[in-house]
Amino acid sequence: MHDAMNVDYDTIIPNNVGLSDDRRVLKALEQWHPGYIDWWMDMGPEGFQEALVYLRTAVSVDPKGWAKFDYVKMPEYRWGVLLAPQEEGRVVPFGEHKGEPAWQEVPGEHRAMLRRLLVIQGDTEPASVEQQRHLGTTAPSLYDLRNLFQVNVEEGRHLWAMVYLLQKYFGRDGREEAAELLQRRSGSDDKPRMLGAFNEATPDWLSFFMFTFFTDRDGKMQLESLAQSGFDPLSRTCRFMLTEEAHHMFVGETGVGRALQRTCDAMNEAGIEDPNDVEAIRALGVIDLPTIQKKLNMHYTLSLDLFGSEVSTNAANSFNAGLKGRFGETKIDDDHQLTNDTYPVLKCINGGFDYVDEPALSALNMRLRDDYSNDCGKGVGRWNKIIAKTGVDFELKLPHQAFHRAIGEFAQIEASPDGKFLDAAEWEAQRDQWLPSSEDGDYIASLMKPESETGKYANWIAEPKIGIDGKPGDFEYVRIHE
Amino acid sequence: MTALLKQHLIDPEICIRCGTCEETCPIDAVTHNDDNYVVDAAICNYCMDCISPCPTGSIDNWRVVRDAYSLEEQFGWEELPEQEDMEDAGAAASIEALDDEIASLLDEAHSGTGGKAVAAASASKPSVNLFSRSKPAVATVQGNFRLTEEAVEHDVRHIILDMGDTVFPVLEGQTIGIIPPGNDAAGKPHQMRLYSISSSRDGERPNTNNLAITVKRELQGVCSNYLCDLERGAKVNIAGPFGATFLMPQNPDANIIMICTGTGSAPFRAFTERRRRAMPSAPGQMDIYFGARRPEELPYFGPLKKVPESLLRQRLVFSRLPDAPKEYVQDRMLNHADELAELLRDGNTHVYICGLRGMETGVDESFAAVCRKAGLDWAALKPGMRDEGRYHVETY
Numbered sequence: 054m055h056d057a058m059n060v061d062y063d064t065i066i067p068n069n070v071g072l073s074d075d076r077r078v079l080k081a082l083e084q085w086h087p088g089y090i091d092w093w094m095d096m097g098p099e100g101f102q103e104a105l106v107y108l109r110t111a112v113s114v115d116p117k118g119w120a121k122f123d124y125v126k127m128p129e130y131r132w133g134v135l136l137a138p139q140e141e142g143r144v145v146p147f148g149e150h151k152g153e154p155a156w157q158e159v160p161g162e163h164r165a166m167l168r169r170l171l172v173i174q175g176d177t178e179p180a181s182v183e184q185q186r187h188l189g190t191t192a193p194s195l196y197d198l199r200n201l202f203q204v205n206v207e208e209g210r211h212l213w214a215m216v217y218l219l220q221k222y223f224g225r226d227g228r229e230e231a232a233e234l235l236q237r238r239s240g241s242d243d244k245p246r247m248l249g250a251f252n253e254a255t256p257d258w259l260s261f262f263m264f265t266f267f268t269d270r271d272g273k274m275q276l277e278s279l280a281q282s283g284f285d286p287l288s289r290t291c292r293f294m295l296t297e298e299a300h301h302m303f304v305g306e307t308g309v310g311r312a313l314q315r316t317c318d319a320m321n322e323a324g325i326e327d328p329n330d331v332e333a334i335r336a337l338g339v340i341d342l343p344t345i346q347k348k349l350n351m352h353y354t355l356s357l358d359l360f361g362s363e364v365s366t367n368a369a370n371s372f373n374a375g376l377k378g379r380f381g382e383t384k385i386d387d388d389h390q391l392t393n394d395t396y397p398v399l400k401c402i403n404g405g406f407d408y409v410d411e412p413a414l415s416a417l418n419m420r421l422r423d424d425y426s427n428d429c430g431k432g433v434g435r436w437n438k439i440i441a442k443t444g445v446d447f448e449l450k451l452p453h454q455a456f457h458r459a460i461g462e463f464a465q466i467e468a469s470p471d472g473k474f475l476d477a478a479e480w481e482a483q484r485d486q487w488l489p490s491s492e493d494g495d496y497i498a499s500l501m502k503p504e505s506e507t508g509k510y511a512n513w514i515a516e517p518k519i520g521i522d523g524k525p526g527d528f529e530y531v532r533i534h535e
Numbered sequence: 536m537t538a539l540l541k542q543h544l545i546d547p548e549i550c551i552r553c554g555t556c557e558e559t560c561p562i563d564a565v566t567h568n569d570d571n572y573v574v575d576a577a578i579c580n581y582c583m584d585c586i587s588p589c590p591t592g593s594i595d596n597w598r599v600v601r602d603a604y605s606l607e608e609q610f611g612w613e614e615l616p617e618q619e620d621m622e623d624a625g626a627a628a629s630i631e632a633l634d635d636e637i638a639s640l641l642d643e644a645h646s647g648t649g650g651k652a653v654a655a656a657s658a659s660k661p662s663v664n665l666f667s668r669s670k671p672a673v674a675t676v677q678g679n680f681r682l683t684e685e686a687v688e689h690d691v692r693h694i695i696l697d698m699g700d701t702v703f704p705v706l707e708g709q710t711i712g713i714i715p716p717g718n719d720a721a722g723k724p725h726q727m728r729l730y731s732i733s734s735s736r737d738g739e740r741p742n743t744n745n746l747a748i749t750v751k752r753e754l755q756g757v758c759s760n761y762l763c764d765l766e767r768g769a770k771v772n773i774a775g776p777f778g779a780t781f782l783m784p785q786n787p788d789a790n791i792i793m794i795c796t797g798t799g800s801a802p803f804r805a806f807t808e809r810r811r812r813a814m815p816s817a818p819g820q821m822d823i824y825f826g827a828r829r830p831e832e833l834p835y836f837g838p839l840k841k842v843p844e845s846l847l848r849q850r851l852v853f854s855r856l857p858d859a860p861k862e863y864v865q866d867r868m869l870n871h872a873d874e875l876a877e878l879l880r881d882g883n884t885h886v887y888i889c890g891l892r893g894m895e896t897g898v899d900e901s902f903a904a905v906c907r908k909a910g911l912d913w914a915a916l917k918p919g920m921r922d923e924g925r926y927h928v929e930t931y
Contacts, residue, residue: 307551
């Protein structure tokens with residue numbers, strides 16, 4: 054009898070799902086494991102596979118045991134299969150099966166849909182590791198380097214989580230999908246990753262922080278919705294993944310916050326009051342606030358595209374089927390079936406924007422995206438507090454939903470960040486005011502010099518307010534040389 | 536005087552509002568509005584479940600207050616208020632324990648430090664008070680071995696407690712509370728006793744979920760006799776972990792001077808194991824001055840002889856050898872005066888003293904003598920080291 058709380062290290066794969074009693078799945082995972090390690094060595098963090106990194110590893114899914122810190126070489130990180138504890142008597146919380154006991158096996162009629170949800174979620178995990186693999190060589194500090202690697206190994210673990218579900222519940226199909234997950238490559242022409250934002254490059258650390266703030270936040274929203282699932286193993290998997298995902302939000306929010314802090318401090322030290330005096334500010338070796346706004350515009354809008362079409366039958370079907378709920382489903386006060394409800398969806402109408410009521414079931418992507426934008430907005434508000442505290446007169450803003458979109462209602466039009474329709478020529482003429490130009494990219498790239506002395510930070514970023522695991526400022530988070 | 540309260544608070548400047556704490560709290564003591572996540576002082580029972588999952592560290596903040604900050608006050612904060620001065624308590628110090636019974640025992644044990652005890656800068660962050668008298672962890676005795684030879688009068692034991700499925704994270708230098716069963720003559724439950732952990736954080740052997748303590752049988756001692764008589768397989772109620780200052784520095788460059796007698800060696804066994812496992816080639820020097828009456832009475836004498844000098848320079852000192860004059864740890868320190876002075880000049884050097892209270896004065900005098908000889912001023916050096924978390928005393 055396995056113990057659902059503590060992690061079993063008897064098998065090669067640490068787990069709390071009783072793998073040692075489940076020979077079929079254990080064998081499948083053990084056969085997948087070497088391919089995973091090959092993938093990690095080929096596509097994982099470049100140049101640091103031998104470094105000792107101060108990482109946290111879960112030894113239990115109990116709150117007290119899931120954050121053990123110690124030095125580990127990344128390829129030796131104990132990737133495992135960890136599910137949140139099973140809740141007694143849990144029921145399907147929404148959709149047409151609402152109130153029925155939650156499923157411990159895949160319901161036959163929803164098999165294909167569920168498999169697709171798992172594969173899409175699973176595909177994003179290795180993709181982001183691939184996108185970030187070159188960043189180690191330009192880390193602004195050992196602290197940041199460690200945070201990058203923590204994010205990377207946990208994305209790796211999230212892949213394991215999805216692969217476990219595929220192999221446990223989908224037989225041969227699941228094994229094939231699991232193999233495919235190791236074959237696609239971010240940005241590849243032949244075999245790209247499935248979603249657009251996961252094929253974009255992450256060229257520099259500001260992009261990485263923006264990515265973890267905006268794109269990983271999409272991941273958080275998706276996981277929150279899947280954590281509601283009537284398919285209990287998926288719900289339990291996602292609940293545990295969410296505790297790890299919170300660290301990624303942290304890396305993004307504080308990373309951008311520290312860049313803002315440093316820029317504002319440098320401006321104050323140099324007596325520069327105009328935040329738009331880009332040339333003077335760049336001469337200080339920090340990233341000017343307008344450029345940070347452009348990066349924000351870029352990553353926010355790429356992430357909005359991840360929510361898919363505003364009105365979607367797929368979303369309605371997976372909700373009806375009880376597979377994917379809404380953000381905070383159990384805390385919403387309604388019938389959780391949405392049979393007669395409507396939801397306002399922003400659309401292009403007669404040369405302007407207006408809300409149109411759509412059946413709430415079809416508008417679930419829109420609703421999740423709204424929840425997401427709301428969550429992003431609060432984080433941007435906290436960034437603005439950092440700026441305001443320094444006395445610099447500048448506010449970051451989330452751009453309009455129609456700005457720079459490639460999927461959904463606004464894919465065919467061009468709009469400015471404040472929501473004005475533009476024709477193609479107007480867009481072309483002003484694009485570089487709103488999105489990072491190649492010159493902006495070159496400037497940021499010029500700042501990306503590694504800092505590998507303990508307790509030191511690159512000039513463009515402030516040091517963090519507190520260390521990881523309560524460590525002091527000069528702690529050696531990564532031992533690059535043995 | 537109103538009772539003081541240690542209030543659990545979340546730092547709004549560091550928190551990213553991920554909601555993990557609210558999700559984790561088993562009794563819904565954490566709540567939020569549009570601005571802040573906050574802890575309800577009326578509900579929080581210090582179970583600490585929320586501490587380790589927090590990605591930012593913002594959750595681990597404490598203020599000693601007379602009246603708890605209300606939820607409304609906390610909702611309105613943009614930053615944490617400063618700790619108010621409490622003239623009647625060294626209250627704002629590192630929180631060694633949350634219940635007053637234990638906190639006062641530890642304050643007493645650390646009083647020889649001569650000021651506010653401060654943890655070494657490179658010490659790991661401890662968990663405290665995960666389990667208490669009212670909510671103990673149940674351990675199983677995995678082994679109970681006599682460390683002193685049968686012939687000698689002192690019965691000192693090495694007791695290994697298996698934590699089973701319970702997550703009980705400890706650091707080298709921390710203590711646990713043993714809750715002996717039964718009541719005293721007045722009908723009150725027996726007092727809890729504190730024991731230093733003598734194994735390192737990852738267990739008696741690496742990656743075993745157990746810990747060891749070193750127990751000397753005391754005449755009439757309720758708890759020590761209870762422990763020394765335990766058979767393998769017996770269940771023991773324990774509280775803790777406790778202690779947030781007498782912790783081992785984790786910087787491999789740290790020099791560690793350990794001075795102990797008897798069971799005061801327990802934390803130093805943990806320190807030595809930690810360094811052997813986690814940083815075997817650490818450049819920092821580790822020295823132990825360890826006093827007992829005779830080799831047969833020195834706990835861990837056998838195992839110590841197998842520890843290489845490169846890891847630990849051992850100065851085993853005996854006061855009752857048949858053919859030798861009495862020698863105490865403070866005497867031996869003087870034999871190594873130059874070496875000690877050189878270490879004291881090094882900002883990476885940490886001093887730990889653990890054992891019977893009686894040793895404090897002699898050791899202090901020896902440090903003063905060592906310093907005088909080398910032109911150093913111990914009276915000035917000691918408080919500086921203490922404030923930097925480099926001078927620690929735990930005596931009883």
